[in-house]
Amino acid sequence: MKMDAITATPLLRVDRLTKRYGPRIGCANVSFDLWPGEVLGIVGESGSGKSTLLSCLAGHLTPDEGQVIFDTAQGPRDVLRMTEPERRRLSRTHWAFVHQNPRDGLRMGVTAGGNVGERLMAIGARHYGGIRDKATDWLGRVEIAAERIDDRPSAFSGGMQQRLQIARNLVTGPRLVFMDEPTGGLDVSVQARLLDLLRGLVREMGLSAIIVTHDLAVVRLLADRLMVMKSGHVVEQGLTDQVLDDPQHPYTQLLVSSVLQV
Amino acid sequence: MTDYNFAYLDEQTKRMIRRAILKGVAVPGYQVPFASREMPMPYGWGTGGVQVTAACLTPDDRLKVIDQGADDTTNAVSIRKFFQRTAGVAVTEATADATVIQTRHRIPEHPLTEGQILVYQVPIPEPLRFLEPRETETRKMHSLEEYGLMHVKLYEDIARHGSIATSYAYPVKVEGRYVMDPSPIPKFDNPKLSDNPALQLFGAGREQRIYALPPYTHVVSLDFDDHPFQASKAPHDCDLCGAPDSYLDEVITDDAGSRMFVCSDTDFCRSRREAGHAGRLTMQEAAE
Numbered sequence: 001m002k003m004d005a006i007t008a009t010p011l012l013r014v015d016r017l018t019k020r021y022g023p024r025i026g027c028a029n030v031s032f033d034l035w036p037g038e039v040l041g042i043v044g045e046s047g048s049g050k051s052t053l054l055s056c057l058a059g060h061l062t063p064d065e066g067q068v069i070f071d072t073a074q075g076p077r078d079v080l081r082m083t084e085p086e087r088r089r090l091s092r093t094h095w096a097f098v099h100q101n102p103r104d105g106l107r108m109g110v111t112a113g114g115n116v117g118e119r120l121m122a123i124g125a126r127h128y129g130g131i132r133d134k135a136t137d138w139l140g141r142v143e144i145a146a147e148r149i150d151d152r153p154s155a156f157s158g159g160m161q162q163r164l165q166i167a168r169n170l171v172t173g174p175r176l177v178f179m180d181e182p183t184g185g186l187d188v189s190v191q192a193r194l195l196d197l198l199r200g201l202v203r204e205m206g207l208s209a210i211i212v213t214h215d216l217a218v219v220r221l222l223a224d225r226l227m228v229m230k231s232g233h234v235v236e237q238g239l240t241d242q243v244l245d246d247p248q249h250p251y252t253q254l255l256v257s258s259v260l261q262v
Numbered sequence: 263m264t265d266y267n268f269a270y271l272d273e274q275t276k277r278m279i280r281r282a283i284l285k286g287v288a289v290p291g292y293q294v295p296f297a298s299r300e301m302p303m304p305y306g307w308g309t310g311g312v313q314v315t316a317a318c319l320t321p322d323d324r325l326k327v328i329d330q331g332a333d334d335t336t337n338a339v340s341i342r343k344f345f346q347r348t349a350g351v352a353v354t355e356a357t358a359d360a361t362v363i364q365t366r367h368r369i370p371e372h373p374l375t376e377g378q379i380l381v382y383q384v385p386i387p388e389p390l391r392f393l394e395p396r397e398t399e400t401r402k403m404h405s406l407e408e409y410g411l412m413h414v415k416l417y418e419d420i421a422r423h424g425s426i427a428t429s430y431a432y433p434v435k436v437e438g439r440y441v442m443d444p445s446p447i448p449k450f451d452n453p454k455l456s457d458n459p460a461l462q463l464f465g466a467g468r469e470q471r472i473y474a475l476p477p478y479t480h481v482v483s484l485d486f487d488d489h490p491f492q493a494s495k496a497p498h499d500c501d502l503c504g505a506p507d508s509y510l511d512e513v514i515t516d517d518a519g520s521r522m523f524v525c526s527d528t529d530f531c532r533s534r535r536e537a538g539h540a541g542r543l544t545m546q547e548a549a550e
Contacts, residue, residue, distance in 0.1 A: 110414060118411065119410070121417065126485075131417065132421075
């Protein structure tokens, strides 16, 4: 974490966020602060509401109650009260969303270069050579060979697609990245490389990130802080190592003890 | 003809279409939905254009219909006949004499003047359609002016072909606001869209959309700073009239590889020949 920028306001402040699906609870009363440069992990079993929470934060779902206050250039603003154009502009520039399935986050019919360049063009880049240089640079940073720039993502392996999705999201230099199971569906060696890459990028760019996963190894490597969710509620939160090494809540104890040891 | 109302459509339908046209004129480049009617011709034959023309025609109008620039092809002939039968209006092949021109895929070479109406037949009005299949999403993109995706298409062209290979239906931006599909006219015609003294109306029957460019609207073809827009045509002169600056059709004349290039605008070519201009083939013929 960078210590030179001492800031008084958190990058994202979430206050009593609640989302119900009819009588059922998606997530309830979730509050936390995310500070600049911090990586927050959200873990829990399937159906615990972690993806619902992430969708609410990223503006894909509208929560029923609560506030999501983001520290914009014009000062802290409640994202949920923003007009749609404002929110979409925010999610194109200062935010990024990495989907679990790269097919959801990529345009499969468009070349790798076009995929990376889309966000640049969306914010007004109109110089082909410049866009291409930047795309080449970013493909290099996610370890995709520069000569694959004119190939479509459908010709890429799963791991490459996921790395391409990350490049596409980070090219505009966002401040906050939402990741939904970024390593899901990848085999372990590819997962390890991807995690290594992500860790490097997050540290290097001073990104803040919220990572949803059910894989405790992922949060151990990436996250500074950890939130454990069960049935829509946050049951425990704290520093990652602290939560994983000394779990307090019975559910967290169960979760930690059920990790397979090789 | 007493069996039909003037110009085929009933007056309430015309009123509905005129309201859509007026809205389109008020918001240049914006696609106005309208309740497209069944017309006595198949979709793709210009049902949208025919409805717009029918709503614009008055008994004093003189109508010209062209298909790919030609006055004598099936589509043009049948639509012209349709309005002769159902509206009894005068028809012409001369661009300068016409008050209403319905066109498929071309803008006439002869400059248009104030008071003329150019009606385009449009197959797919949505310029973003092949990039974003969801109508809800494309509408949102138009309303929020999110047009980055349009440049992704042009980027892909350059990445694959080395230059912007889109040669027809080339996307344009209208008055700095809406991105519009100019219907499948060749990009050679794109510069004529801008600052044109005539009223330009676009009708898409199957897709139920009308849009418009009022006279003297500023229209810009999209491009990149380092790959600027170029209005392209075949690098030849017309073989019949010798015109160096008109859009050309390439016609294969035998199975031994001979070909000729002729103006796609038949009226323009004929009037030039009548004025004494000659191209490669006409001169050869005269010499024989």
